[in-house]
Amino acid sequence: MPSNAPPTIQAIRPLAETRLFRVEGVDLRFANGTEVQFERLKGSSNGAVIVAALTADEEFVLIREYACGTERYELGLPKGRIDAGETAVEAANRELREEAGFAARRLTRLNEMTMAPTYSGQRTQLVLAESLYPDRLPGDEPEPLEVSFLPMAELDEFAASGDCSEARSLAAMFLVRAYRQQRQREGAA
Amino acid sequence: MPSNAPPTIQAIRPLAETRLFRVEGVDLRFANGTEVQFERLKGSSNGAVIVAALTADEEFVLIREYACGTERYELGLPKGRIDAGETAVEAANRELREEAGFAARRLTRLNEMTMAPTYSGQRTQLVLAESLYPDRLPGDEPEPLEVSFLPMAELDEFAASGDCSEARSLAAMFLVRAYRQQRQREGAA
Structure with missing residues (x-):
């Protein structure tokens, strides 16, 4: 064509x-x-990151945060803007520390995602975070965020449940599961 | 907690x-x-729909459209606003006819998705369209959209390739695959 x-x-x-x-x-x-x-x-000048952090037990780290746009609490992956001078991977590790209280020894940048590209220039870098350890940075949240864990093996049922509505978080978890399965097949895990 | x-x-x-x-x-x-x-x-008053249309050969119907936000052509699922007086399912079938030239005999409303709910109220209904037949409605696109087909069996590789960046389209295809697998397990297909 x-x-x-x-x-x-x-x-x-x-x-x-x-x-x-x-x-x-x-x-x-x-x-x-x-x-x-x-x-x-126009998107924010440096773009945004979303962090798919996986524990040693193959669980995604989720946060629950009040969302002003939808006027309700929303469950999803940690995310935020990339600050000036930061790489996507640095921003991911900072957001993970601020929002969930973990840092990662292994960070891998995967896809770049858009939202409604016909009318929005916002771009979000997906970063996979592994080999986690507890490490909290103070963030700018108005109240502490609730952290919870989702076994990757339960992703299909969780996604269908509607408990997480945010398209980037859903896409990110599916992309990471596919990436991990591919890596395992290649024996590089 | x-x-x-x-x-x-x-x-x-x-x-x-x-x-x-x-x-x-x-x-x-x-x-x-x-x-x-x-x-x-604020989101559009009636919200939006995204249409995951599956052919009899288990292929997703994709469109390629110029996106002003990212200033490049983007591959993704048909989508658009729900007009006043339309249900999500009616809007889905209209957008599918306008953008891809197909209508569906079987339409199933699945998840509601958000994008960046902390600062956007936009909500998008995911509609699965099956039992397709050719049927084109004139749309308001400035140029004809290219239509292509993605075998559902190749979704993981396609998503990893980066050829589709739009988070709702990616999430929608993974959600539909999970839904279809669940339906097959239940013997209700």
Whole structure:
């Protein structure tokens, strides 16, 4: 199937800016001549990380945190923004310490994920964290986060249960399970 | 582990509004007395759907679409907003017809997913579409979308390849595979 030539950006205009969000208007001209005006959210400048941390017993480390967007507590993997000067792997280990009270001796960067790429530029690096040990850093959370553990062998049932709704956390755990199975098959674990 | 009493919302203020986005400031007071000011994006009023459509050969229907947020073509499942008066299942079948040129005789609503619930209220209903037949509706896309097919048996390798970055599409395909495996075990397929 032939691939389209990508559209060209004719103009970008700032439309709104708050402390956390920046909205832009983008004028696009597609290869077939169609011109369209889009709106998009700019992602945070350094992007974000999500941390799939696995204990020696093959359990994912989950946190439960109040989510202002959905107005309820949400269960998911630790995540956060990458600070200036940090690598994705450094940010992952920091977030894991701040949010869950663990650090990792082995950190592996896997996929980059997007969310709603048609209107959001946010990119999230998935980092697998293994060989964990207790190590807590003070974070900026307004209340302590609850930490719990999910056996990887129960991932399918957990995902179907609806107890975790966040798409990046769900995708990350499935990606890590596939990666670990592949690594085991290759005998490199 | 004891669950926290949820924080109370003290005030909500509109901060910015464009054609597509609405940003709010939210003053929260947590059970421990901590007061925090958050910003959040309001989701579209009726939410969104994502459609995991499976052919008779157990292949997912994928589309390739230019994404303004990431400024590149992105591969993923058909998705879109639920229109006023539509159910999630109706919206799923419409989006499948507009974006991929198929309709489904069997539609099953599975999980509800969120994206970045700490700062976004967007909710996406996952709908599994089966018993497909060709049926195209004109959509509002600026250029025709490329349609391709992914054998479900190749999902792990495909997800690891990075060819699809969108977290909801990845999570949706893994959720559907788990659901189908469960249904087969129960002999209800």
